Amino acid sequence: MSTLLQTTALDTVVEAGDGALIAVPAGGRLRIVDTHGNQAVDTLLYDANDIDNRYSAFDTVREQGAVYLTTGSRLLSTRLDELAVITDDTCGRHDTIGGACSQESNVIRYGEHTRHQHACRQTFLVYGEPVGIGQRQLGHNINFFMNVPVDSTGNLHFEDGVSAPGKHVELTASRDILVLISNCPQLNNPCNGWNPTAVQLLGWWE
Amino acid sequence: MSGYSHEIPGGAAWSAPVRTGREITLTALGADASVSVLLFGADRLDRLNVPDTLKAQLSACVRAPMVLMSDRGLALASVVSSSLEWHDALTGFGHDVHLERFAPSSYATDRNDWRRSARTGLVSELTKHGLSEADLHGCVNFFARVGITDDDRGTLGLLTGIAREGDTVTLRTEQDVLLVLATGPHPLDTSDYAPAGVRVEVAVGSMTPADDASWGFRDESARALEQARRVLV
Ligand SMILES: [Zn+2]
Numbered sequence: 001m002s003t004l005l006q007t008t009a010l011d012t013v014v015e016a017g018d019g020a021l022i023a024v025p026a027g028g029r030l031r032i033v034d035t036h037g038n039q040a041v042d043t044l045l046y047d048a049n050d051i052d053n054r055y056s057a058f059d060t061v062r063e064q065g066a067v068y069l070t071t072g073s074r075l076l077s078t079r080l081d082e083l084a085v086i087t088d089d090t091c092g093r094h095d096t097i098g099g100a101c102s103q104e105s106n107v108i109r110y111g112e113h114t115r116h117q118h119a120c121r122q123t124f125l126v127y128g129e130p131v132g133i134g135q136r137q138l139g140h141n142i143n144f145f146m147n148v149p150v151d152s153t154g155n156l157h158f159e160d161g162v163s164a165p166g167k168h169v170e171l172t173a174s175r176d177i178l179v180l181i182s183n184c185p186q187l188n189n190p191c192n193g194w195n196p197t198a199v200q201l202l203g204w205w206e
Numbered sequence: 207m208s209g210y211s212h213e214i215p216g217g218a219a220w221s222a223p224v225r226t227g228r229e230i231t232l233t234a235l236g237a238d239a240s241v242s243v244l245l246f247g248a249d250r251l252d253r254l255n256v257p258d259t260l261k262a263q264l265s266a267c268v269r270a271p272m273v274l275m276s277d278r279g280l281a282l283a284s285v286v287s288s289s290l291e292w293h294d295a296l297t298g299f300g301h302d303v304h305l306e307r308f309a310p311s312s313y314a315t316d317r318n319d320w321r322r323s324a325r326t327g328l329v330s331e332l333t334k335h336g337l338s339e340a341d342l343h344g345c346v347n348f349f350a351r352v353g354i355t356d357d358d359r360g361t362l363g364l365l366t367g368i369a370r371e372g373d374t375v376t377l378r379t380e381q382d383v384l385l386v387l388a389t390g391p392h393p394l395d396t397s398d399y400a401p402a403g404v405r406v407e408v409a410v411g412s413m414t415p416a417d418d419a420s421w422g423f424r425d426e427s428a429r430a431l432e433q434a435r436r437v438l439v
Contacts, residue, residue: 066361140344152353
C-alpha cells in the first residue's frame with residue numbers, strides 16, 4: 001500500500017548563500033539536488049509540532065554506529081524520535097559532525113578579516129525566526145554533500161566534496177517536520193569547491 | 207590540591223558555576239568511567255560547540271591541549287592535561303531507552319540506587335539554572351573512547367577496558383562557565399549496570415603562562431583564547 005506520492009509539491013532553487021524553511025508532512029519526500037556539484041547544504045530538522053524536538057547529530061551517529069550519513073540513515077531527534085530517513089542518495093556520503101559555519105567560527109579558522117563574511121548561522125536564524133527558531137534552537141546540523149573524513153587515529157579533515165553535478169539526496173519525513181536549510185556561502189575552504197552554487201529542492205507530498 | 211573537592215557517584219548528575227582561571231580536575235573513580243559534560247559561557251546562552259571545536263583543531267576527539275570552543279567562537283576551557291589521549295565527543299549522552307535492558311527501577315523500589323539516564327540528570331541540572339531541554343547540546347564524554355573504522359561509513363563503537371580508576375583530565379576555564387555533568391553509563395556500554403563515579407576538584411589556576419600548550423597548539427586554538435580574553439577580560 002506504499003505507492004510513492006507523485007504530486008510535485010515543491011520545485012524551487014535555493015541560490016548560493018540563501019536558505020529555506022520547508023514544511024514536509026509525514027510521508028513526504030524532499031530531494032536536494034547538488035545542481036553544480038560540491039555544494040554543502042547545511043540542514044536542520046525540527047518536529048513541526050514542537051521545535052525543541054529537533055535533529056540531533058550525535059544521537060543519530062551513535063544509534064546508527066557510523067559517522068557518515070547515507071541511504072538508510074535514520075535522522076533522530078534530541079528525544080530519539082525518527083524525524084526522517086534518507087531514502088535515496090546518489091552521492092554516497094554526507095557529514096553531520098562538522099557543524100555549520102558562522103562569523104565567529106570563520107574568525108577562529110581563517111582570521112579576523114573574515115568576520116563580516118556571510119555564514120550559515122545567519123541564514124539559519126533569518127529563516128528560522130518566523131517559527132521561533134533562535135540561537136538556543138540551533139543544534140548541530142547535517143552537511144549534505146560535504147566530506148569530512150575521520151580516521152581511526154582520531155584525526156578529522158576537510159576534503160573536496162565527493163559530490164558532483166546532478167547528485168542528489170532524498171529524505172522521507174517520518175512525521176510532520178520543518179527542514180531548515182542554509183546553502184553554504186563558505187569561500188575559505190573546499191567544501192563548496194571554492195565557488196558556492198545554487199541547489200534545487202524538489203518535494204512530493206499530498 | 208587546595209580548593210573545592212566533591213565526589214559524584216555513578217549514575218548521578220551535578221552542576222556548578224566555575225569562575226574563569228580555575229583548574230577543574232576530573233578523576234575517574236572506577237574503570238570505564240564516562241562523564242558527559244555540557245558547558246555554558248558567562249551569559250548562559252553561549253554554549254559548547256563540539257563540531258566547531260573538532261573542526262577548528264582537526265580532531266575527531268577531545269584531547270590535550272585542545273581548546274573547547276563555544277557557538278560564539280570563544281574559548282570556554284582548555285584541556286590542560288590528561289592521562290588519556292582520547293575523550294569521546296561523537297556519541298552523545300545516555301537516554302532512558304538505554305536503561306531499558308536493566309530491570310525497571312524507581313525510587314519507590316530502589317531508593318537512591320534507582321537508575322536514571324544521563325539525559326534526565328542533565329535536564330534536571332539545567333532546570334536549576336533556568337535552562338531547559340532546549341539548551342542540551344553535543345557533550346564531551348570524558349574518559350570514554352570510541353573506535354572508528356576506516357571504512358565507507360566511518361563505523362564506530364565504544365572501546366572498553368581503557369579508562370581506569372585514577373585516570374584524570376584537567377580543564378582550565380577561560381571565562382566564567384556553567385559546568386553540567388552526568389556520570390554515565392555510556393549509552394553504548396553493554397556491561398552490567400555499574401557506572402563509575404567521578405571526583406571533581408576545582409582550584410585557582412595560574413594565569414595562562416607564556417609557554418602554554420593550548421595557546422601554542424594551533425592558530426585556531428590561540429584565536430579562540432584571544433577572542434575570549436578580548437570579550438570577557
Ligand atoms: Zn556554511
